[in-house]
Amino acid sequence: xxxxxxxxxxxxxxxxxxxxxxxxxxxxxxxxxxxxxxxxxxxxxxxxxxxxxxxxxxxxxxxxxxxxxxxxxxxxxxxxxxxxxxxxxxxxxxxxxxxxxxxxxxxxxxxxxxxxxxxxxxxxxxxxxxxxxxxxxxxxxxxxxxxxxxxxxxxxxxxxxxxxxxxxxxxxxxxxxxxxxxxxxxxxxxxxxxxxxxxxxxxxxxxxxxxxxxxxxxxxxxxxxxxxxxxxxxxxxxxxxxxxxxxxxxxxxxxxxxxxxxxxxxxxxxxxxxxxxxxxxxxxxxxxxxxxxxxxxxxxxxxxxxxxx
Amino acid sequence: xxxxxxxxxxxxxxxxxxxxxxxxxxxxxxxxxxxxxxxxxxxxxxxxxxxxxxxxxxxxxxxxxxxxxxxxxxxxxxxxxxxxxxxxxxxxxxxxxxxxxxxxxxxxxxxxxxxxxxxxxxxxxxxxxxxxxxxxxxxxxxxxxxxxxxxxxxxxxxxxxxxxxxxxxxxxxxxxxxxxxxxxxxxxxxxxxxxxxxxxxxxxxxxxxxxxxxxxxxxxxxxxxxxxxxxxxxxxxxxxxxxxxxxxxxxxxxxxxxxxxxxxxxxxxxxxxxxxxxxxxxxxxxxxxxxxxxxxxxxxxxxxxxxxxxxxxxxxxxxxxxxxxxxxxxxxxxxxxxxxxxxxxxxxxxxxxxxxxxxxxxxxxxxxxxxxxxxxxxxxxxxxxxxxxxxxxxxxxxxxxxxxxxxxxxxxxxxxxxxxxxxxxxxxxxxxxxxxxxxxxxxxxxxxxxxxxxxxxxxxxxxxxxxxxxxxxxxxxxxxxxxxxxxxxxxxxxxxxxxxxxxxxxxxxxxxxxx
Numbered sequence: 001x002x003x004x005x006x007x008x009x010x011x012x013x014x015x016x017x018x019x020x021x022x023x024x025x026x027x028x029x030x031x032x033x034x035x036x037x038x039x040x041x042x043x044x045x046x047x048x049x050x051x052x053x054x055x056x057x058x059x060x061x062x063x064x065x066x067x068x069x070x071x072x073x074x075x076x077x078x079x080x081x082x083x084x085x086x087x088x089x090x091x092x093x094x095x096x097x098x099x100x101x102x103x104x105x106x107x108x109x110x111x112x113x114x115x116x117x118x119x120x121x122x123x124x125x126x127x128x129x130x131x132x133x134x135x136x137x138x139x140x141x142x143x144x145x146x147x148x149x150x151x152x153x154x155x156x157x158x159x160x161x162x163x164x165x166x167x168x169x170x171x172x173x174x175x176x177x178x179x180x181x182x183x184x185x186x187x188x189x190x191x192x193x194x195x196x197x198x199x200x201x202x203x204x205x206x207x208x209x210x211x212x213x214x215x216x217x218x219x220x221x222x223x224x225x226x227x228x229x230x231x232x233x234x235x236x237x238x239x240x241x242x243x244x245x246x247x248x249x250x251x252x253x254x255x256x257x258x259x260x261x262x263x264x265x266x267x268x269x270x271x272x273x274x275x276x277x278x279x280x281x282x283x284x285x286x287x288x289x290x291x292x293x294x295x296x297x298x299x300x301x302x303x304x305x306x307x308x309x
Numbered sequence: 310x311x312x313x314x315x316x317x318x319x320x321x322x323x324x325x326x327x328x329x330x331x332x333x334x335x336x337x338x339x340x341x342x343x344x345x346x347x348x349x350x351x352x353x354x355x356x357x358x359x360x361x362x363x364x365x366x367x368x369x370x371x372x373x374x375x376x377x378x379x380x381x382x383x384x385x386x387x388x389x390x391x392x393x394x395x396x397x398x399x400x401x402x403x404x405x406x407x408x409x410x411x412x413x414x415x416x417x418x419x420x421x422x423x424x425x426x427x428x429x430x431x432x433x434x435x436x437x438x439x440x441x442x443x444x445x446x447x448x449x450x451x452x453x454x455x456x457x458x459x460x461x462x463x464x465x466x467x468x469x470x471x472x473x474x475x476x477x478x479x480x481x482x483x484x485x486x487x488x489x490x491x492x493x494x495x496x497x498x499x500x501x502x503x504x505x506x507x508x509x510x511x512x513x514x515x516x517x518x519x520x521x522x523x524x525x526x527x528x529x530x531x532x533x534x535x536x537x538x539x540x541x542x543x544x545x546x547x548x549x550x551x552x553x554x555x556x557x558x559x560x561x562x563x564x565x566x567x568x569x570x571x572x573x574x575x576x577x578x579x580x581x582x583x584x585x586x587x588x589x590x591x592x593x594x595x596x597x598x599x600x601x602x603x604x605x606x607x608x609x610x611x612x613x614x615x616x617x618x619x620x621x622x623x624x625x626x627x628x629x630x631x632x633x634x635x636x637x638x639x640x641x642x643x644x645x646x647x648x649x650x651x652x653x654x655x656x657x658x659x660x661x662x663x664x665x666x667x668x669x670x671x672x673x674x675x676x677x678x679x680x681x682x683x684x685x686x687x688x689x690x691x692x693x694x695x696x697x698x699x700x701x702x703x704x705x706x707x708x709x710x711x712x713x714x715x716x717x718x719x720x721x722x723x724x725x726x727x728x729x730x731x732x733x734x735x736x737x738x739x740x741x742x743x744x745x746x747x748x749x750x751x752x753x754x755x756x757x758x759x760x761x762x763x764x765x766x767x768x769x770x771x772x773x774x775x776x777x778x779x780x781x782x783x784x785x786x787x788x789x790x791x792x793x794x795x796x797x798x799x800x801x802x803x804x805x806x807x808x809x810x811x812x813x814x815x816x817x818x819x820x821x822x823x824x
Contacts, residue, residue, distance in 0.1 A: 141485035186746025204787035210743040270824030
């Protein structure tokens with residue numbers, strides 16, 4: 001397709017999209033989903049990479065989120081010096097697949113980091129994520145020093161009005177929030193919203209000033225992730241966020257993805273409740289996030305697609 | 310004549326020196342682990358660690374070939390040679406020799422043997438009486454420990470700041486291949502003690518070559534006692550000697566008395582610089598037996614030996630008196646593997662090798678806050694991001710003095726170096742009535758558990774028998790300035806209970822989405 005034709009086609013589709021939403025979908029090529037993309041996709045019963053592939057496909061394909069030449073950040077949970085079996089960190093295979101997809105979609109570069117709790121080099125190595133990212137052609141970058149972080153304001157924050165966020169994320173065009181589903185001693189659950197704590201430098205401030213509110217506040221940062229991808233292949237059902245042994249985990253073989261961060265956390269808590277009891281009301285940051293209009297806990301108002309492989 | 314002996318000496322010295330200084334300055338932890346063996350052949354560590362085999366080898370080496378150790382193995386000696394060489398270049402160009410080259414002087418026997426005697430006596434009495442001061446003087450005089458402190462507190466920070474500069478430039482170009490490192494392991498006191506040592510050694514090396522080694526260093530004095538009777542030695546062939554005195558100008562130990570045609574073998578460090586300087590080839594390094602010590606040196610030796618013996622009762626009472634340090638008041642937290650504070654104080658000479666290799670930068674040199682005997686020795690200083698990694702045992706692997714004995718990760722995970730003390734009245738859950746749980750989150754053994762408090766809130770509770778004192782909780786506690794959870798040191802390390810393992814709960818087959 002020549003450039004001019006492409007522009008013409010694009011304009012035509014754009015105009016029609018304004019008026020006839022469904023018609024535009026029908027007019028477009030096969031690569032664009034025929035029906036409107038769901039608000040959330042949950043896939044169960046496969047390997048991490050396989051489930052992610054399917055979920056992304058259902059969400060309209062990676063090309064919908066990553067455009068050619070963009071710089072992408074992937075923010076998994078790499079907080080702990082633990083092997084993948086502990087489910088303390090995001091599954092490396094999942095991260096590997098996501099990096100590959102982003103690069104295939106034409107991303108200029110894919111950067112991965114987390115402000116770790118244990119020694120960063122040990123976390124990056126033992127989580128398997130460093131190897132997974134590098135094998136896929138992405139860059140895993142350090143986040144161990146304050147000099148990597150720049151002050152950013154959060155106008156909508158209630159308790160947290162400004163904080164220092166990692167430079168790589170500030171520079172990125174798009175980013176993916178890729179947490180692992182975990183029990184958490186402090187915040188009760190650690191899922192997508194809690195995963196934001198790995199993009200900031202000063203975490204003690206959160207703990208000192210109403211943790212549950214600060215977690216919701218940091219999620220109001222204007223640059224939202226294009227997708228929240230919850231890794232629930234193996235979940236840590238108790239003694240989180242570190243876990244004592246593999247026996248603290250359960251194999252759920254699930255992935256939940258959505259741009260709606262409150263909804264994705266709500267759904268993940270529902271999934272979690274099948275293996276360990278957790279009242280969503282004590283995971284206060286989810287309700288706090290809803291109050292700040294970050295999303296909805298009412299999953300029945302959303303178009304949710306559930307797939308079993 | 311090509312001076313092959315000198316060339317070999319320089320080559321061997323570099324093989325010892327460079328790996329060692331690189332190992333000390335390495336902040337990336339990428340240098341191969343076996344390099345710590347370089348530190349294990351240093352004499353004071355050998356004595357303290359009780360490595361009999363290496364000790365005998367070193368003594369034998371000295372008995373056979375003289376103080377080769379001081380020229381080839383001792384990193385501080387090699388550092389001095391480097392400093393001296395730096396200025397020698399300028400000297401060679403200038404014509405007037407007398408002013409600028411070395412001169413023979415008489416040994417400061419009283420000084421060197423007294424220092425050696427005090428070190429030895431404190432050490433021996435320390436072993437029998439378990440004095441805290443057994444290595445206190447040795448700490449300041451041991452060449453290896455001084456080299457370690459100079460490297461760890463002066464050279465290493467320079468390397469790291471250089472890296473940070475490169476990293477900064479790279480970051481401007483969006484390059485993340487380097488990483489920033491903020492130094493937390495150098496204190497003002499440790500920097501100053503290293504700087505004083507560097508200045509002292511450096512200035513002495515500039516002016517008088519190996520004066521430090523021959524008048525202060527207890528290792529040099531000790532080996533000098535053996536090298537007096539070493540089998541191979543530098544000799545002056547009197548039939549060829551013209552007494553021009555060039556050799557004594559070249560001798561950095563300043564031990565060749567060319568007027569008397571005598572060499573003080575207790576001070577000769579076998580650098581072989583003199584050999585090719587002699588125009589008539591009167592100097593040779595060869596086998597010399599039988600050995601005859603000069604009567605004058607024998608007399609001074611006997612005198613100093615008597616003095617040494619006479620001072621024993623005095624020093625022993627000193628050592629006895631200061632023995633009683635009350636560790637219950639302010640006890641440093643010592644690394645897992647050190648077993649107890651007392652043993653650690655006795656064995657550690659503060660070379661700071663463990664400090665440079667601690668990936669968490671939690672090991673820090675102490676000031677005088679834990680008493681004079683503990684000064685400059687490492688202790689665990691918990692602060693944000695700095696605590697003892699659950700899986701790591703690196704300090705126990707590399708300690709050359711055996712002050713930290715090697716332990717396996719399994720042992721380390723149950724070695725209780727201290728116990729967390731929770732102060733509820735300071736906790737944010739109590740004061741602000743908000744969730745926190747940071748301490749529990751960071752506890753690797755689940756010794757700090759969040760237990761129901763009120764209104765769905767949970768508050769920490771410490772299970773002391775599980776706690777290993779790693780400081781994860783203390784490091785992350787957000788309460789300032791005094792934290793709500795702090796580690797209280799165990800003066801004698803204990804064994805914690807193993808965290809209980811549970812069976813993995815099988816996932817029910819009818820697992821669904823649940824939402």
